[in-house]
Amino acid sequence: MPDAANPAPMNARRKFRREGEERRRQDLIDATLDSVAEHGLEGATLRTIALRAGVTAGLIRHYFPGKADLLQEAYAALMDRMTEQAKAALLMEDASPRQRLAAFVTANLNAPIIDQRVFSLWATFIGRAGADPTLARAHREGYLGFRNEVEAVVAEVLAAERRKPDAGELRHHAIAINAIIDGLWIEGCLAGEMFSPGELAAIGIKAIEAELGLAPEKQFQEK
Amino acid sequence: MPDAANPAPMNARRKFRREGEERRRQDLIDATLDSVAEHGLEGATLRTIALRAGVTAGLIRHYFPGKADLLQEAYAALMDRMTEQAKAALLMEDASPRQRLAAFVTANLNAPIIDQRVFSLWATFIGRAGADPTLARAHREGYLGFRNEVEAVVAEVLAAERRKPDAGELRHHAIAINAIIDGLWIEGCLAGEMFSPGELAAIGIKAIEAELGLAPEKQFQEK
DNA sequence: GGCGTTGTTGTGCAAGTGTATAAATAGCCT
DNA sequence: AGGCTATTTATACACTTGCACAACAACGCC
Numbered sequence: 001m002p003d004a005a006n007p008a009p010m011n012a013r014r015k016f017r018r019e020g021e022e023r024r025r026q027d028l029i030d031a032t033l034d035s036v037a038e039h040g041l042e043g044a045t046l047r048t049i050a051l052r053a054g055v056t057a058g059l060i061r062h063y064f065p066g067k068a069d070l071l072q073e074a075y076a077a078l079m080d081r082m083t084e085q086a087k088a089a090l091l092m093e094d095a096s097p098r099q100r101l102a103a104f105v106t107a108n109l110n111a112p113i114i115d116q117r118v119f120s121l122w123a124t125f126i127g128r129a130g131a132d133p134t135l136a137r138a139h140r141e142g143y144l145g146f147r148n149e150v151e152a153v154v155a156e157v158l159a160a161e162r163r164k165p166d167a168g169e170l171r172h173h174a175i176a177i178n179a180i181i182d183g184l185w186i187e188g189c190l191a192g193e194m195f196s197p198g199e200l201a202a203i204g205i206k207a208i209e210a211e212l213g214l215a216p217e218k219q220f221q222e223k
Numbered sequence: 224m225p226d227a228a229n230p231a232p233m234n235a236r237r238k239f240r241r242e243g244e245e246r247r248r249q250d251l252i253d254a255t256l257d258s259v260a261e262h263g264l265e266g267a268t269l270r271t272i273a274l275r276a277g278v279t280a281g282l283i284r285h286y287f288p289g290k291a292d293l294l295q296e297a298y299a300a301l302m303d304r305m306t307e308q309a310k311a312a313l314l315m316e317d318a319s320p321r322q323r324l325a326a327f328v329t330a331n332l333n334a335p336i337i338d339q340r341v342f343s344l345w346a347t348f349i350g351r352a353g354a355d356p357t358l359a360r361a362h363r364e365g366y367l368g369f370r371n372e373v374e375a376v377v378a379e380v381l382a383a384e385r386r387k388p389d390a391g392e393l394r395h396h397a398i399a400i401n402a403i404i405d406g407l408w409i410e411g412c413l414a415g416e417m418f419s420p421g422e423l424a425a426i427g428i429k430a431i432e433a434e435l436g437l438a439p440e441k442q443f444q445e446k
Numbered sequence: 447g448g449c450g451t452t453g454t455t456g457t458g459c460a461a462g463t464g465t466a467t468a469a470a471t472a473g474c475c476t
Numbered sequence: 477a478g479g480c481t482a483t484t485t486a487t488a489c490a491c492t493t494g495c496a497c498a499a500c501a502a503c504g505c506c
Contacts, residue, residue: 016484018482128263183401284496
């Protein structure tokens with residue numbers, strides 16, 4: 001797109017500004033994620049990414065040794081942002097374990113984590129985990145971290161109910177709850193408009209409480 | 224890799240056989256799925272696919288107008304194979320609803336549906352659903368069909384327990400159960416070796432029974 | 447058995463890819 | 477103000493990609 005409206009010094013070199021290194025890296029990573037979400041992994045070319053970031057392609061090599069490194073850092077950034085928001089919900093100090101678990105589920109099943117673009121990115125990257133050991137390990141670690149968080153909260157919730165599950169039970173609960181959250185997350189991302197706001201979170205909380213054998217929240221209930 | 228050991232008619236053209244049209248198309252689609260699973264969507268080049276199918280690249284254009292058409296047909300074939308296997312488990316005539324539900328879950332959480340390659344393919348294709356409306360609609364239809372199957376069995380299971388849920392309850396149960404299956408499917412595909420055989424199915428069945436408020440099956444129910 | 451049909455091969459090409467590197471300039475330091 | 481240096485642009489290059497097309501040969505048909 002030649003900018004013909006300029007006072008046109010015919011061989012003018014493009015104007016540019018020097019940004020801080022951190023800023024530039026972040027911009028490039030953001031542009032990478034946008035491009036991948038739109039065009040897929042190999043469809044996101046260095047030139048497309050550079051255009052989106054408002055720089056020229058050559059600059060990318062100044063900050064990243066190669067395209068593979070850029071993609072890897074972009075994937076790491078994506079995972080960070082996703083888990084960061086979710087984990088924040090677990091940090092509420094003055095709440096019961098059960099409230100914190102509910103908040104965790106709610107955070108995971110609403111915007112911005114329920115988001116089609118985020119899901120596209122996740123699927124695109126994870127689709128290559130089978131062939132790319134680096135991606136596979138990154139995912140494995142993220143997954144286990146997530147599941148351990150779940151397991152810890154579950155342990156607290158059950159402890160508050162004066163129940164003492166063994167390690168196997170705890171692990172099974174964590175696996176099931178993780179699956180519930182993941183599955184609902186996918187449904188929400190791919191068909192968000194089929195659910196009313198908060199509906200997915202409500203379904204998730206109810207399913208998890210059933211899995212843990214907790215009585216419904218609002219009132220005491222005889223069984 | 225020149226095959227120097229041959230009796231070397233120096234400009235020998237490659238020998239070939241004429242296959243039936245259906246057979247060739249299937250071979251090409253299979254080779255496409257293999258290549259996509261290994262190298263990603265754009266990483267699966269026509270030459271790679273042709274090599275895998277044992278033909279040369281030019282032949283592909285004889286059967287498919289372009290690469291996009293080949294990919295679309297490959298995706299359709301993948302979806303067909305996945306849902307076909309899962310739905311078969313629901314067809315057992317002489318089984319209680321609850322047994323059929325359990326069989327459905329078990330079928331979905333074991334090989335060949337739990338498979339890293341199948342998952343890679345699913346993720347790779349679905350990752351572009353956000354940008355490709357054709358893919359998005361294909362998925363939507365497959366998802367709703369799957370969920371309706373689940374909803375139908377759930378209705379039968381609850382009816383057998385003499386419970387009469389309203390439509391909203393039924394829908395919520397189906398959404399939750401669908402999520403449980405999907406989530407466990409993902410966990411199994413991505414980290415299959417972390418689970419013992421049958422463990423995921425057992426976790427899934429227990430979680431679903433909890434969701435539906437069913438008593439455990441025969442754990443303590445010795446005859 | 448020759449012959450035509452058409453499935454199949456091989457080659458060519460323009461466009462686009464990631465990477466390498468030289469040239470230019472923005473902004474800090476003194 | 478005026479250089480210095482690192483950031484940024486611009487260009488070049490070898491390679492791959494999807495697609496087009498002409499030559500070839502396998503197989504059915506007379």
